[in-house]
Amino acid sequence: MKKLALVTVLIVGALSLMAANDAKTLTAKCAGCHGADFGKKALGVSKVVKGMKAEEIAKALKGYKAGTFGGAMKGVMKGQIAGYSDKQIEIVAKYIAGLK
Ligand code: HEC
Numbered sequence: 440m441k442k443l444a445l446v447t448v449l450i451v452g453a454l455s456l457m458a459a460n461d462a463k464t465l466t467a468k469c470a471g472c473h474g475a476d477f478g479k480k481a482l483g484v485s486k487v488v489k490g491m492k493a494e495e496i497a498k499a500l501k502g503y504k505a506g507t508f509g510g511a512m513k514g515v516m517k518g519q520i521a522g523y524s525d526k527q528i529e530i531v532a533k534y535i536a537g538l539k
Pocket residue numbers: 465466468469470471472473481482484485486487488496499500508509510511512513514515516519520531
């Protein structure tokens with residue numbers, strides 16, 4: 440029975456990770472390039488995302504995902520955002536736009 444409980448915990452944990460809808464989790468991996476508060480030019484080339492409006496951020500992210508937006512290094516962002524649903528993109532965009 441103990442084993443079963445452990446397996447259940449692991450499965451629930453994995454599922455909640457996959458369906459993570461909290462902004463902090465969704466943006467954790469962005470910090471390495473964009474800075475913890477999105478105040479850096481990622482890899483020296485992106486715009487500073489901090490200060491952008493939520494709609495602009497969501498549009499850029501959806502565009503990267505669809506392959507319809509971006510500059511010379513858009514492939515980098517496509518890889519970052521490809522696994523995000525539109526809903527997760529909206530959550531991320533609102534969160535970043537609200538950063539002080
Ligand atoms: C490996 C480095 C890297 C990571 C990690 C990364 N980005 Fe980027 N990001 C870039 C680069 C490089 C660009 C500019 C790409 C281009 O269009 O040429 C960019 C562009 C952007 C832009 C558009 C800004 C503009 O220039 O118009 C947004 C918004 C953005 N990233 C958000 C995010 C979010 C949200 C995450 C985390 C889910 C993330 N990025 C993770 C490197 C990264």
